[in-house]
Amino acid sequence: MSERQMLLEVSDLGKNYDASRRRGKVAGNAAAGTPRALSGVSFTAGQGEFITVIGPSGAGKSTLLRCLNRLIEPTDGTITFDGRDIAHLPGSRLREVRREIAMIFQNYNLVYRLTAIQNVLHGRLGYKNALAGSLGLYTEDEKARAFELLDEVGLGEFAYRRADQLSGGQKQRVGIARSLMQDPKVMLCDEPIASLDPKSSRMVMETLRRLTRERGITCIVNLHQVDFALEFSDRIIGLRAGEKVFEGAPEEATSAVIRRIYEGDAETMVDVPVEVPEAAPAAVAPGAFAAEPVAGGAQ
Ligand SMILES: Nc1ncnc2c1ncn2[C@@H]1O[C@H](COP(=O)(O)OP(=O)(O)OP(=O)(O)O)[C@@H](O)[C@H]1O
Ligand SMILES: [Mg+2]
Structure with a gap:
């Protein structure tokens, strides 16, 4: 340490x-x-x-x-x-x-009607003004980065699949890629693995540890x-x-x-x-x- x-x-x-x-408002009711x-x-x-x-x-x-x-x-x-x-x-x-400070949740928090790649791009929303964000305006660099990250979590071939058509473990790996798009510290x-079977859990934990370690x-x-x-x-x-x-x-x-x-x-x-x-x-x-x-x- x-x-x-x-x-x-x-x-x-x-x-x-x-x-x-x-x-x-509930002042007086709060149990001491x-x-x-x-x-x-x-x-x-x-x-x-x-x-x-x-x-x-x-x-x-x-x-x-x-x-x-x-x-x-x-x-x-x-x-x-x-x-x-x-x-x-x-x-x-x-x-x-x-x-x-990126956050990963048990329930993935993806937008299910959007594709995996669109969800990953959402990781950049914190860097955009409201208009660019709502219009989904991303730079070519951001798009290339999103594809790279999906590849890194082993989901390159699922980039255009809707999030609701992914397995739990795949959804969580999209969530990890989205977090990394934020460039978090x-x-x-x-x-993150509470809803997953043991094999998917292991894959998600390994992905998390590898990617965070590589990036410090x-x-x-x-x-x-x-x-x-x-x-x-x-x-x-x-x-x-x-x-x-x-x-x-x-x-x-x-x-x-x-x-x-x-x-x-x-x-x-x-x-x-x-x-x-x-x-x-x-x-x-x-x-x-x-x-x-x-x-x-x-x-
Ligand atoms: N929004 C809230 N309002 C009031 N009490 C809350 C609220 N959220 C959590 N608590 C209480 O705070 C305590 C800690 O809850 P917390 O959700 O942090 O536990 P946890 O360790 O995450 O539990 P779990 O493993 O079940 O997720 C619990 O007693 C819970 O009932
Ligand atoms: Mg909890």
Whole structure:
């Protein structure tokens, strides 16, 4: 991590959905003491790093990613992205930052009546004025780039196929190509493989890791598939009940560690592979589950 250039620094990030309601109309009805969706979450991400975020349903994984690109407003904390505090950036300057922070969703978010190549070109919309965007005016360079990217995700021959005629894995790879059209510095992926079978899941994870690595893009991926997190990550962050309860390299995420992250969530435990390799006993620092000290040294 030390040799990587720092790109993102998240410090003491918190989200209380009730707080935003109180500022709106529902003021008096917001239940006092509702658990915070995120609380005191801090971590850093280096350029080109592949980080996965794991944790049971409701742990705050989506909330975290949505705070990072300001789809939702953090209640407290700071997010320093490429030297700028984006947690407090006014709405008018968000568009600029969002070009550099691409988002990949479980449901692909494609325009299904359009072709694969048209969807990929949509990745440039953040760089265009409203008129050029609505008329679909793209430069020859942009078109050539879109074809190249479709090729790179293995879909060159599907360029003119309508998005609704692609398989789930193909749709997600179109989504990845579209994100790369943005020239992002960070890609935030919220359960990108949750709707896919194991073979397509692997292909999407491999595509993500290869392309982000080649381009030095930082990738933060929310996952429920612990086995993929162990296989693909440079670093794993474990969330539980809105708090960071683990941070470390995959070798440090022993089966005991994984169980603790998912503690109390029997349903998800079924997904934990029994063949999770045990790291050397000393690998996980004592207290890795305390709110404060974490393994991994990525602070
Ligand atoms: N828009 C919202 N309004 C109020 N509470 C919300 C909202 N979105 C999420 N929450 C709550 O915040 C907590 C964290 O939710 P979040 O969706 O971030 O979890 P998650 O880890 O992504 O879960 P999953 O694995 O099921 O996707 C949950 O208690 C959830 O009910
Ligand atoms: Mg989620």
